[in-house]
Amino acid sequence: MADQKILRLGEKAPSEEMAALKETVASCMQCGTCSASCPVTRAMDYTPREIMRLIMTDMEEAVLGSQTMWVCASCYSCAARCPRDIEITDLMLRLRSIAIKKGYQPRADVAFYRHFMSIVRRYGRMLEPELMIRYGLTTNPLKLLGMAPIGLTMLRRGKLAFKPDLIKGRREVREIFDRVEGGGE
Amino acid sequence: MKYAYYPGCSLGAAAREYDSSLRAVCQRLGIELAEIEDWNCCGATPATTLDPLLSLALAARDLATVERQGLAMMAPCPGCYKNLRKASLSLAKDEELRQRVNETLGGAKLQRSPEVRHPLDIIVNDVGLDNIPVEKPLQGLKVACYYGCAITRPRGGFDNPENPQSMDRLMETLGAEAVPFPYKTKCCGGAVFLPREELALELTAKILAKAKASGANCVAVGCPLCHLLLDMYQFKVEARAGMTFNLPILYFSQLMGLAMGVDEKELGLERLAVSPASLLREEWTQATA
Ligand code: SF4
Ligand code: SF4
Numbered sequence: 319m320a321d322q323k324i325l326r327l328g329e330k331a332p333s334e335e336m337a338a339l340k341e342t343v344a345s346c347m348q349c350g351t352c353s354a355s356c357p358v359t360r361a362m363d364y365t366p367r368e369i370m371r372l373i374m375t376d377m378e379e380a381v382l383g384s385q386t387m388w389v390c391a392s393c394y395s396c397a398a399r400c401p402r403d404i405e406i407t408d409l410m411l412r413l414r415s416i417a418i419k420k421g422y423q424p425r426a427d428v429a430f431y432r433h434f435m436s437i438v439r440r441y442g443r444m445l446e447p448e449l450m451i452r453y454g455l456t457t458n459p460l461k462l463l464g465m466a467p468i469g470l471t472m473l474r475r476g477k478l479a480f481k482p483d484l485i486k487g488r489r490e491v492r493e494i495f496d497r498v499e500g501g502g503e
Numbered sequence: 504m505k506y507a508y509y510p511g512c513s514l515g516a517a518a519r520e521y522d523s524s525l526r527a528v529c530q531r532l533g534i535e536l537a538e539i540e541d542w543n544c545c546g547a548t549p550a551t552t553l554d555p556l557l558s559l560a561l562a563a564r565d566l567a568t569v570e571r572q573g574l575a576m577m578a579p580c581p582g583c584y585k586n587l588r589k590a591s592l593s594l595a596k597d598e599e600l601r602q603r604v605n606e607t608l609g610g611a612k613l614q615r616s617p618e619v620r621h622p623l624d625i626i627v628n629d630v631g632l633d634n635i636p637v638e639k640p641l642q643g644l645k646v647a648c649y650y651g652c653a654i655t656r657p658r659g660g661f662d663n664p665e666n667p668q669s670m671d672r673l674m675e676t677l678g679a680e681a682v683p684f685p686y687k688t689k690c691c692g693g694a695v696f697l698p699r700e701e702l703a704l705e706l707t708a709k710i711l712a713k714a715k716a717s718g719a720n721c722v723a724v725g726c727p728l729c730h731l732l733l734d735m736y737q738f739k740v741e742a743r744a745g746m747t748f749n750l751p752i753l754y755f756s757q758l759m760g761l762a763m764g765v766d767e768k769e770l771g772l773e774r775l776a777v778s779p780a781s782l783l784r785e786e787w788t789q790a791t792a
Pocket of ligand 2: 356358392393395397
């Protein structure tokens, strides 16, 4: 019985959300195909294979506090190759939403996603210049200067829309946000 | 042939030339496009990041409109295509989920999920390569076909996720040479480029360098985000990587338009950051078929 304690890797029982994820990765055989296929492991603190292992062993804080899912570019290379058909990319996106809900979140990334969705909530569609400006102002105003040359090139080529493309069903869209708990701002 | 057209947010702004060239080409091919009435943004990855249910619900509002039109959907932006296709498939499969999502919709509800397709799929498989009227073959153009992530993934779509062929065959039909290009489906980092710009520039540099090394004199794409990074950011990538690429990046629909003799005004070539003018002048032999 004493041995059992040593074998138990996680400190706590997993939360409901993580327990559900654990089931989806139960068949992972740690082959590392996902990590080998991933173009951005360089910028991750844990590789996708390591994330699987951490989930399996209930290392919830390490998983949710990690950068990995925020670095993930949603390219589906891993998921296309996983021999166990685990939907790794969807899992990365799910980890983001769980991390937000539980208060772990890299500020800049989440600011970006929130600004994006608050624009969609208001207009029903995206307005790129507003997104760039809002995101720049809340994270690093100096970065806005760095974007200026590209902004100008896009402007000259008629690639920037400055007026929101307001849809008629804006209220419908806003209500979708309101009915889905936790969405939007 | 008629499809419900979902331009998505990019095709009205940064990817205007994709929109105008695709519409022109479709018209020439006898494909009728009925723009989806009052469509909303599909939410892309940000919606899924904040709440998976929100993402499904936003997609479902558009899908329900298409369902009333009784058509299959054409979604030229692979980000939208992937999102809407995934939503459509999972809502068709899971009755309980569909009900939950329908409860969040004020307007029309979703009953049966419509089909969501990328224009490359429609052109290659519904129209057929033999039925593309090529007037000015693209001789002299050596094209690296860059599919990016979401045209072929998640798996189960219309082309092979490891070594897709649809765009290569299309380019050959147009008279161009499709160079062997090992980075066809390697990610450009588009989905994280605003919060993680450095990373995206690094990935994009690899793709441009590989295209150049493969002997391409231009790159064909079917994605506004890939296009933004490869074309608009090319000078930034060059500065950062200390290399010069000078590679024109064209939408497959622009190349089709050139070969089919579509009025150049509709192709929006002047909107590209890396101008294809000298390439077309110097390399395109323009022998009329
Ligand atoms: S590819 Fe699949 S089975 Fe292999 S380590 Fe990654 S998640 Fe596990
Ligand atoms: S989807 Fe994310 S984790 Fe998977 S290979 Fe792409 S970047 Fe890496």
